[in-house]
Amino acid sequence: MATERMENPQVTPLKRNLQGVILGKNDSIDVMIVALLAGGSVLIEDVPGVGKTTLAKALAQSIDAKYRRIQFTPDLLPADILGSSIYNPVSGDFRFDPGPIFCNILLADEINRASPRTQSALLEAMNENQTTIEGQRHPLAKPFMVIATENPIEFHGTYPLPEAQLDRFLVRLAIGYPSAEVEVDILKSYANHEPLDGIGPVLDLDQVRRIQEEVAEVHVDDGILEYIVEIVHATRHDNRLELGVSTRGTLMLSRAARARAYALNRDFVIPDDVSWVIPHVLPHRVLLTAKTQHSGVTAQQVITEIVGRIRVPV
Template identity: 50%
Template sequence: MDRNHMHPAIERVLGNIEKVMIGKRDVAELSLVALLAGGHVLLEDVPGVGKTMMVRALAKSVGAAFKRIQFTPDLLPSDVTGVSIYNPKEMEFQFRPGPIMGNIILADEINRTSPKTQSALLEGMEESSVTIDGVTHRLEKPFFVMATQNPIEYEGTYPLPEAQLDRFLLKMKMGYPDIADEMEVLNRAQRIPPIEDLEPVMDLAELRSLQKEIKEVHVDDTIKRYIVEIANQTRNHSSVYLGASPRGSIALMKAAQAYAFMYGRDYVLPDDIQYLASAVFVHRIILRSEAKFEGITAEEVVERVIARVPVPVQRLVK
């Protein structure tokens, strides 16, 4: 993609994030795609590769209220959502909001806590509200969750059920930096952490406005059919036990609208679909046990499906 045509407001945010994140522009772009599309991100990676820095930089760049939840085995649902406490002076219960009452939430190591506590966060992600003691509390918009999880092979983890994984718009990995980037990380670590000096380059009102504009990005019927055919192929693939759901198709369309908007277009191209399909579908696919035994990955399945489905060749403009 030609970065010269990126939306100016988006370029400002990415440039701000790159002041503290070294060599992770693709991760920053996909995180912004999810934020703009009103979705959430699941980051699966080992500790220490910059996941926390990434989401803090994003929150600071858009002037959002940032909250961090460190998930542990003994964390309770009320530690996430908040709790009603009786005030004897007022003789009534008062609600003490939990960390979910923010704009941008880092849910760190979400698979370290119990399924009941996981559900408290995931309910808020799905409903944009939480119910405590029978009272529903709406979550302020924008509401964006970036959840991190350790690879499931690690001890002491509670894998997220498939229905809950489906709540995340995108799943991605950061990976280790290359040698040159890690050298720069060390150089910057000798100075005052620049994350503290980051200033907002966008406010929440502008972010909400961009989120509304993205919904107007045109998706041609040929593109919609392309999305559906890719999703359908994942359901019929010989290595797949359970393929991408219709919610996955909707997620891919919304992500493509945001990605097209980021690059200054008011229409979606097949290239957008191809680029985003793996991040949108990989966590929505359950492989057959024999495919896992053979070492086949969900990423490989999506790549093969994309190679198999004919690409719309007609020039698509609104």
């Protein structure tokens, strides 16, 4: 079944903005937009210099969001992200000084360079849209989105993201190098000006919040829900996987499919929506057995094979 390509009129200006900065990477832009519409976070795993930071900045400018960037390093502490209480000797009171996490879009640059203790400071924020600091709960802004980057090639001085944290990212994507033709266009576009300087907001935060509420109302037929659950359960019973997709993963797959349907100007999900988001939503949630890893098979290949043998609902 082929999906129609008519885009939601609220999404088109946003996509056009991002395409003006990140050339030749429409699929990556579509994934980023789906994550925003679904209210989820993004893990961009790619080599340096392919536009990860630029894409995050362009998204923030396009929705007039409060943007903060944290460079993750081995000496970074949780308080450097969340904030801390500062004692006022005059009044004798403690004043909370909020950290950079109190924003709309947080870029966690090279997240795997920080210690697991510091990485875990993001877990509650990504899952519950709040942080607990010194026993006090602090709600975060809405919308709130973490865009984390990591270099998959460099391992010296890095800490692998634990499964519990990977599971909180709605999608994982790789931007990749541009084609030769596109790279010529990039050289031309950056010759006399910085493309980011020409990016203005095409949505405001109130509109984004309303869109996210509308995405949550997109209809998913029982047959589609059963299809999603069948895929997830198949990952839990595959002998190539030590760890299958969690229930959180099931929920996020449904959310992403709703967002994809909304982006294509539909108020209902079709199987193609599920198929389109699966490669970005599921592979980072499974754990291969040691034997499977040594055989050279990837999580993406396992997921693709599992999906291929499950009947698609009509």
